[in-house]
Amino acid sequence: MLLVMVWAGAARADYRDSVSALRIGLVETHVAAADPIKLEAIRLAFANTLGIPVEIIKLGSYAALIDAHASGRVGYAIHSARSFAATEAACGCVRAFRSPVAADGSTGFRSVLVARDSVNKPVAELKVGYSNEASVSGWQIPNQAMSAGSLEQPNLVRGGGVSAVIDLYQSGKIDGFFAWLPDVPGDAGSDLKHLFGGWNQPVISAADPLRIIWSSQRIPYGPHAVHRSMPEDLVDALGVFLDEMALKAPGLLDIFEPAYGGGYVIPDPEDYRNIRGLVEALSDRQSASRIP
Known part of the structure; x- marks a missing residue:
């Protein structure tokens, strides 16, 4: 019992x-x-x-x-x-x-490099805008790819923010820019109407057509x-x-x-796993900054 x-x-x-x-x-x-x-x-x-x-x-x-x-x-x-x-x-x-x-069914995002469809140059010759160094999709992931050699380094132009980068593109001062696209399971994920999650789409679509030059692996939310x-x-x-x-x-x-x-x-x-390289790179930079 x-x-x-x-x-x-x-x-x-x-x-x-x-x-x-x-x-x-x-x-x-x-x-x-x-x-x-x-x-x-x-x-x-x-x-x-x-x-x-x-x-x-x-x-x-x-x-x-x-x-x-x-x-x-x-x-x-x-x-x-x-x-x-x-x-x-x-x-x-x-x-x-x-x-x-997300409401659109996406479970993550991909960093992308988009360029003016009418411009046919090697990536190394493109003028490419990015927002700022704090942006994961707009700088850190592309910078990791460039450092690893999986993406050629273009002529980089710092915009300071996404709106400023779009303004640079509209004015013709840059050939393209780094952005992000939502990643929806089972979807090809190449619809540029969803660039920046669809944010400011009327302004972007009013400029010259874009094409995707490079895409990162999926980064989950x-x-x-x-x-x-x-x-x-x-x-x-x-x-x-x-x-x-x-x-x-x-x-x-x-x-x-x-x-x-x-x-x-x-x-x-x-x-x-795709984000671990960013963490390691950040740790390396912080360690180096403490070295006299």
Whole structure:
């Protein structure tokens, strides 16, 4: 009889017995972070679903988020693709369990080099605009490709921002520019109407026609990730909650994932490998800057 009671108690044991609270980390630039009412709605939804206390930790930057997640101060975090790759590289202690899907069905993006269709020059002879060095799609990914030799280096023109780059193209001062296209599973992804996610399309289409010269590999959107110390059944419960959010709580999805409206997918463990080179390059530059 005692053995049966012990077995029954073990069968009922779950993450509620070992996790006193779930701490969710997100950066202050997240749309919901500035609105206490929205943050409380998110916190309550997670707490009621999971049956444990939930605390939302706002971090001032992705660097702070990386540190908080790698150290285990937060168990669950909403990352950019690059911050997740940096956290994984720092500790090997996190894993992506869901990634968002945009309203257009895309699960990531590709960096592209587009050029005036009427211009037939080698890439090395093109005048190509880019926004600024902080742009992942507009500079960092193309720069990595140029450094690796998989893309010839054109004559580069710094615009300072996307609008400025488009102005340079319209005025004929550059032959093309670096941009990004959403990556939709099963789609060829070459429709230039979706350049920059369709942003400012009337202005772009009013200029000379473009063609794609070069495309990067797919970069997935930033994932929802957990610390590897988190119990598997808690991760499963979180996954189910996110999967059902679009149908059961669409209003909450709008608050929690304002940039995406297509729900979530389970990412492949290697989905973020294409961003690791950027993290390594950044680490190398930071190390070099500390050398006297």
